[in-house]
Every structure is written in structure tokens, then in C-alpha cells.
Amino acid sequence: MTADDLESTGPAPAQRPAGRPRSAEADTAILTAALDLLIELGPVQTSIEQVARRAGVTRATVYRRFPDKTTLLVRTLEWANHDHDPGFTGWRDIEHMFGDWAAYLCVPRNRVLLRRIYATVDDYPELGSTYRSVNGGRRAAVVREILCRTRDLGLLPRDIDVDVVQELLSGAVMIHVGGHPDGESAEEIKTYFLRIMRQVGYRPPVAKGRERI
Amino acid sequence: MTADDLESTGPAPAQRPAGRPRSAEADTAILTAALDLLIELGPVQTSIEQVARRAGVTRATVYRRFPDKTTLLVRTLEWANHDHDPGFTGWRDIEHMFGDWAAYLCVPRNRVLLRRIYATVDDYPELGSTYRSVNGGRRAAVVREILCRTRDLGLLPRDIDVDVVQELLSGAVMIHVGGHPDGESAEEIKTYFLRIMRQVGYRPPVAKGRERI
Known part of the structure; x- marks a missing residue:
């Protein structure tokens, strides 16, 4: 998926599956971006601003879900290590x-x-x-x-x-x-x-x- | 030792041992400061500016000896691991x-x-x-x-x-x-x-x- 325009107020992109909630897409885009940046730059140099830009969402969208960088990175690790391999x-x-x-x-x-x-x-x-x-x-x-x-x-x-x-x-x-x-x-x-x-x-x-x- | 005023143009501090070259004092002050900051902050967050401030020398004094942060930190590790335990x-x-x-x-x-x-x-x-x-x-x-x-x-x-x-x-x-x-x-x-x-x-x-x- 691409995360472009997740926050746009226009019509939903055609490729978005019907019925899939927009907020789940934003979650995935944010966590994917955070994991990529954690790997590329490390936790010190990763910022909420960069995560938002990479995910194609606004900073406010990130902050609504994750009040600070540590919370975001902790959730990213849970997601990368658990959610991807629940079975x-x-x-x-x-x-x-x-x-x-x-x-x-x-x-x-x-x-x-x-x-x-x-x-x-x-x-x-x-x-x-x-x-x-x-x-x-x-x-x-x-x-x-x-x-x-x-x-x-x-x-x-x-x-x-x-x-x-x-x-x-x-x-x-x-x-x-x-x-x-x-x-x-x-x-x-x-x-x-x-x-x-x-x-x-x-x-x-x-x-x-x-x-x- | 304290590294205060190593760069001052006034008279040498009374506590500086006679005959000990001023540049060796600055070296030690810089390496000590760099090691402390490497431990406290890690390499990403350590800067030449902070090292200079902590060592009580000017940035120019640091740069004259170490052209960049990596060179400084590499020398700091050599110094911490070798020079302190040559025997x-x-x-x-x-x-x-x-x-x-x-x-x-x-x-x-x-x-x-x-x-x-x-x-x-x-x-x-x-x-x-x-x-x-x-x-x-x-x-x-x-x-x-x-x-x-x-x-x-x-x-x-x-x-x-x-x-x-x-x-x-x-x-x-x-x-x-x-x-x-x-x-x-x-x-x-x-x-x-x-x-x-x-x-x-x-x-x-x-x-x-x-x-x-």
C-alpha cells in the first residue's frame, strides 16, 4: 500500500479496499515508517516529524495515536515482533x-x-x-x-x-x-x-x- | 586536573606542573571530556562543541587536533583502552x-x-x-x-x-x-x-x- 493522502479530505483513493477503515491504514503507514526509520537512523535520530512525513500523514495524526516518540517506538517493536507472527x-x-x-x-x-x-x-x-x-x-x-x-x-x-x-x-x-x-x-x-x-x-x-x- | 583556562592568554594557572607542556594538558582534557560525553550521551549526541565546552578549550583547539568527531572518538577509544593500560x-x-x-x-x-x-x-x-x-x-x-x-x-x-x-x-x-x-x-x-x-x-x-x- 502507499500511504499517500491518508489525511486528505478528498474522496478515498480507488485502490483502498472497500470497508477497510481509513484509521487502520494510517496505523500501518505510521508503524511501517517508524520501523523503517528506527532501522535506518536509530531511535535517537528518529523524530515524530520524520515518521509523519514518511507515512504521508500529519504530525497531529501521529500524536493522536502515540503521545510521544518512546510510546510510538515501543508500539512499533510490539507490532514488528508480535503482530506479524501471531501464529x-x-x-x-x-x-x-x-x-x-x-x-x-x-x-x-x-x-x-x-x-x-x-x-x-x-x-x-x-x-x-x-x-x-x-x-x-x-x-x-x-x-x-x-x-x-x-x-x-x-x-x-x-x-x-x-x-x-x-x-x-x-x-x-x-x-x-x-x-x-x-x-x-x-x-x-x-x-x-x-x-x-x-x-x-x-x-x-x-x-x-x-x-x- | 581541571581544564579551565587552558586556552587563556593570561599567566599559566599556579597548579599546572612546571615543564608540563600546555598542549598535553589540552589533549588530556579533550579526551577526558570526549570519553565522558561518549558514555553519557552516546556518539550520535556528542558534538565537538560540547567536548570543547566540557574540556574548557575552544572549538578551534579541538579541531586543530581532531578534524572531525569520528576521528576524535576513535582516538578517545584508543586512549581509553590502550594508553591507560600500557603495561x-x-x-x-x-x-x-x-x-x-x-x-x-x-x-x-x-x-x-x-x-x-x-x-x-x-x-x-x-x-x-x-x-x-x-x-x-x-x-x-x-x-x-x-x-x-x-x-x-x-x-x-x-x-x-x-x-x-x-x-x-x-x-x-x-x-x-x-x-x-x-x-x-x-x-x-x-x-x-x-x-x-x-x-x-x-x-x-x-x-x-x-x-x-
Whole structure:
């Protein structure tokens, strides 16, 4: 969609689906613009004025929905991390999980977003805590469950400290995003996580012909 | 020292040590101010003007030494990470190393600086690469050597991948700095690193009476 003329008083643009409320279009345009600017410029240099201009709405339209920049950016993160993926129910197994992480982390835009969120700790602590509660909260529980299941299958040492390994994996994501070049392939990134898991005693299931046991 | 009047044309302040060149005082005042502002405000919001004001010098004095903000901040990081600790020769053993890391990481100001550096990747890539080459470069070699020595002493698995474990430890630092509260004690932080090392198979030397074997 384009956000042009969302605030115009003229007739609705022909391409707007009938029955779709104009305010939902403005919401999407504002949140899309805010996410793009957060990634491009970071939270310090993003302003309500720029968001309004990019979204093709007036500043008043933004302020009616979001009283200040922090509220807007917090809502943007909730929207980007939750609303876009409401059907997330988990991963089949740990290899599936790392494949999914790698697919996310090979997209440069996603990497910049993670760096921007990490970078906000001191200036906008609300952004970091929103990210942790929305994304981290529900995903963290699933990651933990996958690690426990992997251990119970005998693929991780019985005495492993699941909390510590989970924290290690978060650190591995941060170091990859902050220290590796943005051009790595999903395959390379998955291998990176598997090399780390090997150090904590992960032994993948032995292939039996083409089957996994 | 105070940096007041470094640029004045009047007589030198009485407290300035005889023979100490005025330009070295200005250098120190500028770098101190730049480091403080980098920590307080981050690189985006730090300006040459603010640095000059904080250092008690004119903008021209700053520009004569550092043609732009990036050059100034890069030099500030070199100075903060290298010049202050030129005699670093390594650690006795891995426990000594983690004790040293913990002593550094329990100081909130150091934690903010690490976050600020991490946060600059997208806006000021030169800062991150300076940090890595100055601090990371020489320290990384020493960390690697300690890990190899620990393995050779039989305290880590013989088949450990030292490069992966080193990367894991960098990730552990980032996650601690970004995700743990700033108030943890050095003892707690050292324990955090030892819990991580235990997951990759570290087994500390067994105490024999009060001796270590």
C-alpha cells in the first residue's frame, strides 16, 4: 500500500479496499515508517516529524495515536515482533530452531534492527524491555523447552544447565549480529550455532540411511 | 586536573606542573571530556562543541587536533583502552582472567561504554573496529592463549574448539552488559563466567588443603 493522502479530505483513493477503515491504514503507514526509520537512523535520530512525513500523514495524526516518540517506538517493536507472527507455535526440534534463526539472521535489515534494539539500553530502556517481554518472553519459553527436550532425547549432556546454555545462545546471536559481516548465508549461520552447541556437548542424532533415529 | 583556562592568554594557572607542556594538558582534557560525553550521551549526541565546552578549550583547539568527531572518538577509544593500560601482559590463569573481567564489568561506567561501542556499529563503524583492533586485538590473543593453556592442563576437554569458546565468552560479556542489571558484584559476575565455562567442560583444579594442584 502507499500511504499517500491518508489525511486528505478528498474522496478515498480507488485502490483502498472497500470497508477497510481509513484509521487502520494510517496505523500501518505510521508503524511501517517508524520501523523503517528506527532501522535506518536509530531511535535517537528518529523524530515524530520524520515518521509523519514518511507515512504521508500529519504530525497531529501521529500524536493522536502515540503521545510521544518512546510510546510510538515501543508500539512499533510490539507490532514488528508480535503482530506479524501471531501464529508462532514453536519449532519441531533444535535443528529446525537454528534453521529458523539463521533464516532471520541472514537478512541484513533484521540484523540492524537487533543492533538498534541493543543500542537503546541507555537512551530508551523501554524499547529493550518491550523487545524482551514481547519477543523474548514467549520465544524464550519455547527455546527453553526445545533445549530440555533435546537433553531428554540424550542429545545434550544430562547435567547441562539449560538456563546458562540459553543465555549463551542469546550471546551468540548478539556476537554474530555485532561482529560477523552482514553477508553470511543462512547455511553458514546455522553451522555457527551448531558449532557452539557442539561445545556444550550437543551430539546430533546419527543419520540412518536417509532417516534420523 | 581541571581544564579551565587552558586556552587563556593570561599567566599559566599556579597548579599546572612546571615543564608540563600546555598542549598535553589540552589533549588530556579533550579526551577526558570526549570519553565522558561518549558514555553519557552516546556518539550520535556528542558534538565537538560540547567536548570543547566540557574540556574548557575552544572549538578551534579541538579541531586543530581532531578534524572531525569520528576521528576524535576513535582516538578517545584508543586512549581509553590502550594508553591507560600500557603495561598489560596477561593473566596468571583463567580464574585470574575472569576475576579481572568481573572487576571491570562491575563498574557501571565501563558497562555503559561497552554498550555505547556496540551501539555504534551502524552509525560509526570506525569506533567498533578501533575497539576491536586496539583492545580486542591484543587481548584476544591473550584470551586464546589462556584457553589453550587451560585445555593443556587438562581442565578443558582436549577436543574443545578454542575459537568457538572464545566467541562464546565475547557473547557472554555482551549479554551480561546488555541484559543483566548494572548492580551485580564482581563475585557474582565471576561466578557467571565460571557457570558458562562449566557448560563447555571446564573443571577447576581440585583444591588440596589450601593448595591448588
